[in-house]
Amino acid sequence: MIALAYDRTNAVLHLQLSGIYTTDDLDRFDIIALRFVEANGPVHMLLDFAETTAMAVPASKLSQRGQLPPLCPGHKRVMVMPRRELQEFGWSFREYQRLAGHTAPIVVESLREGLQVLSLRDRKGFEPVSDVASLGG
Numbered sequence: 001m002i003a004l005a006y007d008r009t010n011a012v013l014h015l016q017l018s019g020i021y022t023t024d025d026l027d028r029f030d031i032i033a034l035r036f037v038e039a040n041g042p043v044h045m046l047l048d049f050a051e052t053t054a055m056a057v058p059a060s061k062l063s064q065r066g067q068l069p070p071l072c073p074g075h076k077r078v079m080v081m082p083r084r085e086l087q088e089f090g091w092s093f094r095e096y097q098r099l100a101g102h103t104a105p106i107v108v109e110s111l112r113e114g115l116q117v118l119s120l121r122d123r124k125g126f127e128p129v130s131d132v133a134s135l136g137g
Contacts, residue, residue: 002032004129006040011075012118013043014126018051023061033071036129042072046114047105048080055089062089066096070103077105078114 002025003016013036015029037043070077079090090107097104108114115122 002029004032004036005123005126006036006043006129007120007123007125008127009125010118010120011041011043012046012120012126013040014046014048014123016048016051018053020054020056021049021052022056023058026057026061026065030065037071042075044076044078044118045072046078046080046111046118048111048114049086049090050080050082050111052086055086057089059092062092063096066093067100069100070097070105073103076118078117079105079107080109080111080114081107082109 001018003018005014005016006012007014013033015033017025017029033045079093081087081090087107087109090105094104094107106117108117111123
């Protein structure tokens with residue numbers, strides 16, 4: 001499942017991912033993020049995997065996705081990955097991005113750390129995005 005919240009003042013999109021993260025979820029994430037950016041302009045992204053129970057994305061798909069440029073060049077992407085198996089996924093993606101010549105996302109262990117990377121104190125400025133279904137979610 002993918003839930004969104006947006007801090008319009010700081011242009012930060014918080015994507016909360018839960019359950020088993022599959023190839024279909026990765027594709028759905030790409031569609032949702034693209035449509036959101038088309039409607040709202042470039043944003044920093046806080047990709048929160050704290051509620052993700054397992055990664056079920058093949059290495060070949062991760063590598064393929066890692067070759068693509070970031071959706072919002074010049075904007076930060078922060079991946080919150082509190083457990084080792086999630087972090088390994090994030091580190092792999094980060095390395096694929098670097099090898100492709102793209103700015104790599106930042107992998108952190110906690111939401112608090114992710115907010116700090118984005119120079120935010122808390123989540124008070126975030127408002128839920130209620131029309132996720134219309135974005136492709």
